[in-house]
Amino acid sequence: MRDWQRKTYLASVTDRYVKGQMDRRSFLRAAGKLGLSVGALGAGFGLSGRRPFFNLAPSAFAEGSLEPSPEMMKWLADVGKPFAGTTLRLATESTPPSNAIANSLKPFFEKASGIKIEIEVLPLEQVLQKLTLDVASQLGTYDLYYIDQSWAANFSQDVFDPREQIKDKPDLAYPDYNIDDFLPPLVDGIAKYKDRWVGVPYDIPIFIMQYRKDIYDELGLKAPETMDELLTNSQKITEAKGPQLYGTTGQMKSGHYSLECDWTCWLWGHGGQIFDTDRKFVGNNDAGIKAIEYWDKLKKTMPPGVDGWTWDGEGQSVSQGVAASMLSWGEFFPFFDDPKSGKISGLMEAAVPPKAITLISPDKTGFGEIPGVGHQGGSSLAVSKYSKNPDAAWVFMQWATAADTQALITVLGGGTGPTRTSVYDDPRVKANARVGAGTTRHLPVVRETISKYMGSEPDLPEWAEISSDTIPVALGQYFAGQYDSPKAAMDDIKTKVEAVLKS
Amino acid sequence: MTTSDLVRRRVVSDHPLPWLMPLIAILVVFTIFPLVYNIWLSFHEFVPRRRALEWVGGRNWAQLWADTRFWQSLTVTFIYFGIALAVELVLGMAIALLLDADEPGFGFLRGILTMTLVIPPAIAGMMYLLMEDPQFGVISYVLKAIGLLSPATPILATTQYALAGVLLAEIWQWTPFMVLILLAGLRALPSEPYEAAMIDGASPWQTFWRLTMPMMSKVIAIAVLIRGIDLFRVFDYVFVMTSGGPGTATYTLSLYAWQQTFSFVKWGYGATLSLVMLLIVLIIANVFIKVAKVRW
Numbered sequence: 190m191r192d193w194q195r196k197t198y199l200a201s202v203t204d205r206y207v208k209g210q211m212d213r214r215s216f217l218r219a220a221g222k223l224g225l226s227v228g229a230l231g232a233g234f235g236l237s238g239r240r241p242f243f244n245l246a247p248s249a250f251a252e253g254s255l256e257p258s259p260e261m262m263k264w265l266a267d268v269g270k271p272f273a274g275t276t277l278r279l280a281t282e283s284t285p286p287s288n289a290i291a292n293s294l295k296p297f298f299e300k301a302s303g304i305k306i307e308i309e310v311l312p313l314e315q316v317l318q319k320l321t322l323d324v325a326s327q328l329g330t331y332d333l334y335y336i337d338q339s340w341a342a343n344f345s346q347d348v349f350d351p352r353e354q355i356k357d358k359p360d361l362a363y364p365d366y367n368i369d370d371f372l373p374p375l376v377d378g379i380a381k382y383k384d385r386w387v388g389v390p391y392d393i394p395i396f397i398m399q400y401r402k403d404i405y406d407e408l409g410l411k412a413p414e415t416m417d418e419l420l421t422n423s424q425k426i427t428e429a430k431g432p433q434l435y436g437t438t439g440q441m442k443s444g445h446y447s448l449e450c451d452w453t454c455w456l457w458g459h460g461g462q463i464f465d466t467d468r469k470f471v472g473n474n475d476a477g478i479k480a481i482e483y484w485d486k487l488k489k490t491m492p493p494g495v496d497g498w499t500w501d502g503e504g505q506s507v508s509q510g511v512a513a514s515m516l517s518w519g520e521f522f523p524f525f526d527d528p529k530s531g532k533i534s535g536l537m538e539a540a541v542p543p544k545a546i547t548l549i550s551p552d553k554t555g556f557g558e559i560p561g562v563g564h565q566g567g568s569s570l571a572v573s574k575y576s577k578n579p580d581a582a583w584v585f586m587q588w589a590t591a592a593d594t595q596a597l598i599t600v601l602g603g604g605t606g607p608t609r610t611s612v613y614d615d616p617r618v619k620a621n622a623r624v625g626a627g628t629t630r631h632l633p634v635v636r637e638t639i640s641k642y643m644g645s646e647p648d649l650p651e652w653a654e655i656s657s658d659t660i661p662v663a664l665g666q667y668f669a670g671q672y673d674s675p676k677a678a679m680d681d682i683k684t685k686v687e688a689v690l691k692s
Numbered sequence: 693m694t695t696s697d698l699v700r701r702r703v704v705s706d707h708p709l710p711w712l713m714p715l716i717a718i719l720v721v722f723t724i725f726p727l728v729y730n731i732w733l734s735f736h737e738f739v740p741r742r743r744a745l746e747w748v749g750g751r752n753w754a755q756l757w758a759d760t761r762f763w764q765s766l767t768v769t770f771i772y773f774g775i776a777l778a779v780e781l782v783l784g785m786a787i788a789l790l791l792d793a794d795e796p797g798f799g800f801l802r803g804i805l806t807m808t809l810v811i812p813p814a815i816a817g818m819m820y821l822l823m824e825d826p827q828f829g830v831i832s833y834v835l836k837a838i839g840l841l842s843p844a845t846p847i848l849a850t851t852q853y854a855l856a857g858v859l860l861a862e863i864w865q866w867t868p869f870m871v872l873i874l875l876a877g878l879r880a881l882p883s884e885p886y887e888a889a890m891i892d893g894a895s896p897w898q899t900f901w902r903l904t905m906p907m908m909s910k911v912i913a914i915a916v917l918i919r920g921i922d923l924f925r926v927f928d929y930v931f932v933m934t935s936g937g938p939g940t941a942t943y944t945l946s947l948y949a950w951q952q953t954f955s956f957v958k959w960g961y962g963a964t965l966s967l968v969m970l971l972i973v974l975i976i977a978n979v980f981i982k983v984a985k986v987r988w
Binding site: 314315317318321324325327343432442443445492493496497506511650653654657658662663665666668669670671 | 740744827845938954
């Protein structure tokens with residue numbers, strides 16, 4: 190039996206066990222036939238019906254091991270006393286950390302500290318709108334800001350630098366907080382604007398290579414290590430399996446931010462850059478044109494609906510067995526492994542992104558752009574300067590981003606990528622590295638991608654408009670055939686970007 | 693005069709003002725203030741760096757002339773408005789005339805027709821988004837099967853077809869509204885002119901054009917007015933199905949105003965765009981009321 194078949198079988202029996210269609214003895218026997226170790230069996234139990242955390246947590250762990258540590262609870266109880274009864278507010282996008290906190294972990298914080306926390310989960314543009322209103326009015330409606338990496342420049346003066354908070358409030362500092370534990374590339378790419386820390390890295394969706402191992406094995410392919418290999422692999426799969434199965438997929442809905450995310454990946458992968466050191470748009474240079482030409486070829490190996498999909502459609506196209514690979518958000522990987530979500534549980538493998546043909550060094554770019562094939566879309570969490578309860582908010586922020594809490598978030602939040610180095614080695618996170626919902630078996634790849642392949646968009650106040658409208662609308666026009674050539678499209682984007690910068 | 697006499701006098705007053713006060717208060721809070729505020733906002737702009745709304749004079753209004761996206765979205769809105777209104781009116785009249793025949797089972801059909809109206813437009817948009825999906829969609833499948841669409845053509849991602857794809861959802865959902873209004877009008881028509889026409893030997897075609905249409909003109913005008921105003925501010929279908937794309941092929945004015953206001957925090961320019969929309973609707977509606985001699 191091949192490895193992927195064994196994994197599929199394990200996922201299937203685990204699913205039946207979870208649903209109560211199989212008793213414990215039969216499950217153990219079936220798993221034993223697979224030659225799995227006791228540890229792997231434990232992983233299988235991770236999906237059993239005994240869920241101590243509001244029916245969200247896998248219970249591969251001993252009772253109580255998926256709760257905040259006693260040290261953390263004691264610290265919260267001690268430090269939270271003066272703020273008991275205070276209510277904090279946070280407006281956030283629906284991301285795994287926020288969902289895990291809102292759905293599972295919040296009661297622990299509230300019980301221990303006596304501080305109430307209200308979390309508003311909103312679409313990203315509404316979060317931006319709320320934060321903008323808050324900083325304009327300076328009313329302090331929100332105590333904590335969820336800041337997308339593309340807004341770091343906008344809000345850098347409206348939040349506390351966490352390093353200053355640690356220094357200025359030693360009595361409120363969590364002893365094991367260790368701010369140096371945050372992955373340095375994430376600090377640079379997400380949470381830093383000029384010399385200020387705009388909060389701390391909170392979540393990290395990032396592009397990794399995800400592919401169907403069964404299809405790759407069947408066609409004698411290996412995970413692509415270069416851009417050319419990605420293209421040829423995708424072409425071979427499409428030729429052999431199309432139109433039922435396409436080689437790869439994308440998020441190419443015209444006018445949507447997701448299209449810009451894909452563009453940066455191909456642009457940076459071909460030695461291109463968005464801005465030069467003079468802060469001029471240079472996505473229309475030779476490398477930029479080559480990237481579009483490559484993308485044109487790759488698009489022929491994607492399902493026909495790709496022009497109408499954002500990340501949701503892209504992920505669905507893989508999970509429903511329509512596309513065999515995607516160089517995209519690693520957060521999808523646990524979803525693919527979930528037997529309830531699609532047809533490919535246990536069939537996917539993760540790999541680092543293909544190497545860039547050439548890569549521009551960050552010191553040759555403008556606005557803090559960091560070229561890299563592994564496009565990241567992370568966010569940071571910060572305490573608002575207008576908060577009426579900045580100290581209580583700082584207590585919450587330390588708890589929400591501490592290593593102990595982040596390990597719980599990773600396990601409870603469906604295998605999301607941690608932003609701290611130590612959490613990747615946490616035993617609770619490692620124990621979840623098995624096929625099934627909320628797997629963490631892709632996290633070593635995420636970690637390597639962050640450290641070696643990560644790409645970050647530029648930081649400038651106009652970036653929200655440029656990345657969500659100017660570029661994806663023009664690219665949508667290009668793919669709809671409204672430009673004569675890639676050069677014409679990219680030249681037009683340059684004109685439009687510069688008009689936005691001027692205005 | 694005691695206080696209770698005063699209150700009694702006010703309560704039983706036949707002066708209209710006390711009775712109109714609640715309505716006036718509602719109008720001031722929910723209509724007049726937002727309108728005045730919007731006008732004020734259109735002469736200001738939010739400046740992110742300074743975190744403040746600043747006076748910009750007529751810059752937002754002047755910007756309209758040079759803004760190609762504004763003109764594109766205005767054109768798309770007019771095309772959408774024109775096609776949807778024409779198709780919904782013609783189809784609505786045809787179905788209303790059919791249902792007016794009162795054949796057995798038509799009562800059930802009338803009930804079924806109203807069901808589309810209770811579906812939120814965003815949900816209807818999602819339904820059509822799936823039905824027009826090139827891979828899984830039933831509409832794409834049928835169009836390909838009968839040779840009207842090539843297999844690799846995604847309806848909503850192709851410039852030539854995207855607007856038609858969105859209009860399909862719009863027309864499916866709102867034609868029944870036209871049917872209901874027109875059917876109610878047809879039911880209220882007097883029978884005597886028809887009896888006279890039959891005695892005089894008029895053909896069904898002549899009866900329709902010489903009797904039904906003139907007598908129905910006021911009802912048609914009302915239906916067109918209500919749907920027209922609604923169509924001009926189309927947002928849901930476009931937002932859900934295409935986000936204005938591909939490129940700007942389905943970008944409507946309301947989507948553009950929303951994007952400027954909420955995505956790019958250009959509150960002043962967003963207010964200007966929404967005021968332009970209001971002005972256009974007011975002008976068109978008033979001209980139409982004059983021409984069609986609609987009496988309220």
